[in-house]
Amino acid sequence: MKRLQFALSALLTSAALFGQAAPVVAVEDPTPLFHDKDPVLDRNKQAAMHIVIDGLAYGHWNESDKWLTERYIQHNPAFASGRATIVAAFGKAAPRPIPADPKQWSTKIVAVLAQGDLVAVFNRVERQDPRNPGQTYTTTHWDMWRFVDGKADEHWDEGTINVPGAGKGGPAPGGDKGK
Numbered sequence: 001m002k003r004l005q006f007a008l009s010a011l012l013t014s015a016a017l018f019g020q021a022a023p024v025v026a027v028e029d030p031t032p033l034f035h036d037k038d039p040v041l042d043r044n045k046q047a048a049m050h051i052v053i054d055g056l057a058y059g060h061w062n063e064s065d066k067w068l069t070e071r072y073i074q075h076n077p078a079f080a081s082g083r084a085t086i087v088a089a090f091g092k093a094a095p096r097p098i099p100a101d102p103k104q105w106s107t108k109i110v111a112v113l114a115q116g117d118l119v120a121v122f123n124r125v126e127r128q129d130p131r132n133p134g135q136t137y138t139t140t141h142w143d144m145w146r147f148v149d150g151k152a153d154e155h156w157d158e159g160t161i162n163v164p165g166a167g168k169g170g171p172a173p174g175g176d177k178g179k
Contacts, residue, residue: 024138026108026124033112041114044147048112048119051152052143057107058098061091069153076159110140120144 027033034049036042047067054060055067064087074081079089099105108124122142129135145152 024110024124024140026110029103030105030109030112031102033109036114041119043150044117044119044145045112045114047147047150047152048121048143048145051145052107052109052121052123053105054098055090057105059091059093059095060098061087062095064091067151069148069151072152073154075154075156077161078159117147118144119147 030049034045036045050063050067055064064083068083068086070083072081072083072086074085079085110122110124111120112122113120120142121144122140124138125141126136126138129137142157144156146154
């Protein structure tokens, strides 16, 4: 009987520990998050918005010289540094139209934080649940940049090294498409 109680207790505890957390919810209109009363923070937040939306979500990498420095230091281990590297990696597909209404953007923004020369953008992503085939869960992808003269000069995210032969691994800058 004690073994059964222990097993039941362990099962209930693991369900509580490893069940779906509260779903990640994005803001309805992200545009106010990309503005600031401080003109330098506002300029940097606007550049971050163009990287996330114009570049990562809709492929307008032909305009990347407006938002990224040429040296663009990359801390994601899946990519080398340099604006040319990022443009080569993400700029292969033709740019798609950016919806005029930010509520229709494919990347769903949760938060934008700025301090000093840093801007961090957090967005909602939906992924396949490996524990439950056919089901998904939500989580948060983040990108952070250090800005120099209004352009991103350095980038961090949770990118990982891919297993050879396993296809693309850890999230690319900008994460999965938010839903």
